Amino acid sequence: MAGEMRRELRTMVRRGAREGLLRGTFGNVSIRVPGGLLITPTATDYLKLRAEDFVAVDLASGQAQSGRPSSELPLHLAIYRALPEAQAVWHDHTPFAVAAGLVADDVPIYTGEGHGLIGRTLPVAPYLPSGSAELADAVAKTFERTGAGACLMRNHGAVAIGPSLFAAYSCAIATEEAAMHFLLTRGLAPATLDEEEAAAIRTAFAAYRMR
Numbered sequence: 001m002a003g004e005m006r007r008e009l010r011t012m013v014r015r016g017a018r019e020g021l022l023r024g025t026f027g028n029v030s031i032r033v034p035g036g037l038l039i040t041p042t043a044t045d046y047l048k049l050r051a052e053d054f055v056a057v058d059l060a061s062g063q064a065q066s067g068r069p070s071s072e073l074p075l076h077l078a079i080y081r082a083l084p085e086a087q088a089v090w091h092d093h094t095p096f097a098v099a100a101g102l103v104a105d106d107v108p109i110y111t112g113e114g115h116g117l118i119g120r121t122l123p124v125a126p127y128l129p130s131g132s133a134e135l136a137d138a139v140a141k142t143f144e145r146t147g148a149g150a151c152l153m154r155n156h157g158a159v160a161i162g163p164s165l166f167a168a169y170s171c172a173i174a175t176e177e178a179a180m181h182f183l184l185t186r187g188l189a190p191a192t193l194d195e196e197e198a199a200a201i202r203t204a205f206a207a208y209r210m211r
């Protein structure tokens, strides 16, 4: 089973790199496995990652079994510990997500997939140093407080979670698009979905959402 999950992770991370979600060495992705998680190694070329390169980490101790995990491991650990239903965490530094996080505390959502995958709004966690326990705690609390499928980290990037790796990846795409929609219509009068319609969409997407 672990081998299968490593291959799934490799496939999705390469896909994310090809599609521009993971550029350079920025961002990191993990999946929950029994007793812990598998995460991308630090400073890696995503297109060259092999299934065996992902680092297995114990959830309770936070210790890597071998290799060097992403420096943002504390963020992933905090989310898995706070949200037992989270099965995957996708973190990237996509440009619209970063830009939206600089000018909003809560990004409005305008589309069906946005409501379905992210929720009513896309919350923004405060700036705290990358890789710090403080940032990990702030982001986990943002997910707990809002029930959102994704949040932005000010002056840094985006984090998407999901009940599967594919759901977290889809949520990461919806997050970058929601940020772009917000920035392109900022100062205009964008049409919004009425709340009844938005609630119906959120219900219909229940299988893709955390809660």
Ligand SMILES: [Zn+2]
Pocket: 027, 072, 091, 092, 093, 130, 156, 157
């Ligand atoms: Zn980052």
